[in-house]
Structures are given as C-alpha cells and as structure tokens.
Amino acid sequence: MTQDIERVLFSPQQLHETVHKLGEKISADYAGKNLLLVSVLKGAVVFMTDLMREITIPCSIDFMAVHSYSGTQSTGEVQILKDLGMPIEGYDVLIVEDILDSGRTLHYIMNLLRSRHPSSIRICTLFDKPSGRKADVTADYVGMLVPDAFIVGYGLDYNEKYRNLPYIGVLKSEIYGG
Numbered sequence: 001m002t003q004d005i006e007r008v009l010f011s012p013q014q015l016h017e018t019v020h021k022l023g024e025k026i027s028a029d030y031a032g033k034n035l036l037l038v039s040v041l042k043g044a045v046v047f048m049t050d051l052m053r054e055i056t057i058p059c060s061i062d063f064m065a066v067h068s069y070s071g072t073q074s075t076g077e078v079q080i081l082k083d084l085g086m087p088i089e090g091y092d093v094l095i096v097e098d099i100l101d102s103g104r105t106l107h108y109i110m111n112l113l114r115s116r117h118p119s120s121i122r123i124c125t126l127f128d129k130p131s132g133r134k135a136d137v138t139a140d141y142v143g144m145l146v147p148d149a150f151i152v153g154y155g156l157d158y159n160e161k162y163r164n165l166p167y168i169g170v171l172k173s174e175i176y177g178g
Contacts, residue, residue, distance in 0.1 A: 005169035012166045018143040023054025035059040036091035043098035046155035047126045068105045078108040093118040099127040103137035
C-alpha cells in the first residue's frame with residue numbers, strides 16, 4: 001500500500017494532536033449539554049473513535065452510512081444506506097465527518113437531521129478541502145485544511161483500500177487515473 005502514496009501529508013502524531021485539540025474545544029463548548037456524536041460511515045469511524053476518547057464530557061454516539069461517491073468523484077446524489085438508530089429530538093447533534101469536500105453529502109444530512117428537531121446541529125470535520133466545495137456548507141470545527149489532492153488513510157479510502165494507514169497520504173494519481 002505504501003508504494004501507492006506520493007507523500008505523507010499528516011503524520012500519526014499530527015493527527016493525534018489535532019484530534020486532541022478538537023476534543024478539548026468540543027468538551028468546553030458542549031459542557032452541560034446533551035451531546036450526540038453522529039459519525040458518517042465508513043470514513044469517519046477512525047476519527048470518531050479517537051475523538052470521542054478525547055471528549056471529557058458525557059456523550060452518546062450513533063452512526064449513519066451514506067453513499068455519494070463513485071471512485072474519486074461525488075455523484076451529487078446521496079443515498080442513506082443506514083439511518084440513525086435513535087430519535088435525536090432534544091439532543092445537541094454534532095456530525096463527525098472525515099472530510100468536507102463538495103459539501104453535498106453534509107448539506108443533505110444537515111437538512112435531513114434538522115427535520116428531526118434536535119436542540120442544535122453542528123459539524124466537526126477532521127479535514128476541510130474548500131477548493132472542492134459545491135454546496136453552501138461550513139464546518140463549526142475543523143481539524144486541518146487540505147490541498148486539492150486525493151488523500152487516503154486514517155479512515156479515508158479509495159475503492160475501500162488504504163483506510164488502515166495510520167497517517168494521511170496523497171494517493172499517486174496513476175492509482176486513481178487522475
């Protein structure tokens with residue numbers, strides 16, 4: 001797998017430090033609130049697992065699985081493959097996402113979850129790629145900005161591969177035909 005990586009963008013240590021800082025900020029901001037972390041599967045599961053261990057206040061978790069990509073491109077259509085397993089009314093929902101790129105998926109999820117009447121709803125993304133934005137979505141918590149490159153590792157994949165890399169790397173363009 002490592003032979004497919006052009007360069008390492010963020011080391012495991014950089015990822016740990018960023019997630020720790022996000023956990024501290026979220027813990028302070030949500031103190032005394034009814035926090036529900038909602039992970040968007042599959043990519044965000046590694047980030048969510050580490051993030052919830054850095055949050056020092058009580059919180060609940062749930063998961064959604066959506067599909068909106070084909071290869072390296074967003075299709076523009078979002079399909080819910082797995083919905084939340086609990087009602088969210090009265091919760092302060094924090095959507096935990098791996099990367100905010102086009103924003104189409106998060107725009108769809110935000111509208112869907114708003115209709116379920118949570119007390120509040122915000123977004124935490126580990127990576128923000130503003131150059132790819134197609135929908136009017138901004139994250140409330142951002143770990144790191146990323147360049148216009150195809151990144152993998154730490155949960156992010158290309159065709160279900162590379163998720164288990166402990167770092168974030170830029171995938172060689174010849175791998176995905178870019």
